[in-house]
Amino acid sequence: MEELKRSVAREALKFIEDDMIVGLGTGSTTAYFIEYLGKLIMEEELEDVYGVPTSYQARLLALENGVPVVGLDEVDAIDIAVDGADEVDPHLNLIKGRGAALTMEKIIEYRAGTFLVLVDESKLVERLGQKVPVPIEVIPAAWRAIAEEIEVFNATAELRMASKKDGPVVTDNGNFILDARFHRIDDPLDLEIELNNIPGVVENGIFADIADIVLVGTREGVKRLER
Numbered sequence: 001m002e003e004l005k006r007s008v009a010r011e012a013l014k015f016i017e018d019d020m021i022v023g024l025g026t027g028s029t030t031a032y033f034i035e036y037l038g039k040l041i042m043e044e045e046l047e048d049v050y051g052v053p054t055s056y057q058a059r060l061l062a063l064e065n066g067v068p069v070v071g072l073d074e075v076d077a078i079d080i081a082v083d084g085a086d087e088v089d090p091h092l093n094l095i096k097g098r099g100a101a102l103t104m105e106k107i108i109e110y111r112a113g114t115f116l117v118l119v120d121e122s123k124l125v126e127r128l129g130q131k132v133p134v135p136i137e138v139i140p141a142a143w144r145a146i147a148e149e150i151e152v153f154n155a156t157a158e159l160r161m162a163s164k165k166d167g168p169v170v171t172d173n174g175n176f177i178l179d180a181r182f183h184r185i186d187d188p189l190d191l192e193i194e195l196n197n198i199p200g201v202v203e204n205g206i207f208a209d210i211a212d213i214v215l216v217g218t219r220e221g222v223k224r225l226e227r
């Protein structure tokens with residue numbers, strides 16, 4: 001599985017050119033991409049490439065690997081954003097947010113000229129929600145109220161707990177994460193909009209109609225899916 005992640009990360013480098021501003025995603029697959037990108041920059045095979053990190057994890061990895069970083073508020077445009085996903089459906093709708101970085105990811109990926117997604121074949125599903133819940137970033141004080149609201153959608157929501165800290169996961173933005181399991185997601189775009197309409201919801205992990213290209217690492221090689 002790690003080799004599949006590495007192979008898509010290597011393939012993603014082909015999309016990066018000199019002078020590009022690159023959105024740097026979060027997670028284990030993008031971590032390889034940031035590492036390889038840093039190598040090309042250090043070897044001067046790429047020039048004037050800057051990364052806009054989607055999380056503290058991406059920022060630390062970029063600094064560690066020699067990718068110069070800039071903030072979203074310092075750039076006029078993002079040429080390409082590269083990120084992983086937790087599920088990809090046949091229309092290239094995604095679920096993201098296992099790493100709790102969904103809000104900055106969505107802001108940066110929405111702004112990017114091209115949004116390139118890197119996954120291994122285990123992430124492909126027929127319908128979103130088949131394998132993973134939908135993460136929802138919420139204002140802490142509102143978590144219980146929102147969990148109740150979500151039941152209206154025929155779903156259950158669980159507050160995500162931390163593993164190396166007592167109590168809940170706190171996101172890079174200081175919020176909580178609810179993981180919502182829906183009975184069935186028929187219209188991802190509609191659900192994405194509806195969830196964001198609940199007061200106190202900051203953002204949710206459905207990324208409908210936003211991915212441009214998905215590179216899938218398979219045992220037979222890297223496959224390219226396009227919308």
Ligand SMILES: O=C[C@H](O)[C@H](O)[C@H](O)COP(=O)(O)O
Nearest residue numbers: 027028029084097099100101
């Ligand atoms: O918040 C985390 C992100 O959405 C990740 O991009 C996503 O969970 C994929 O991560 P990984 O490449 O580790 O499977």
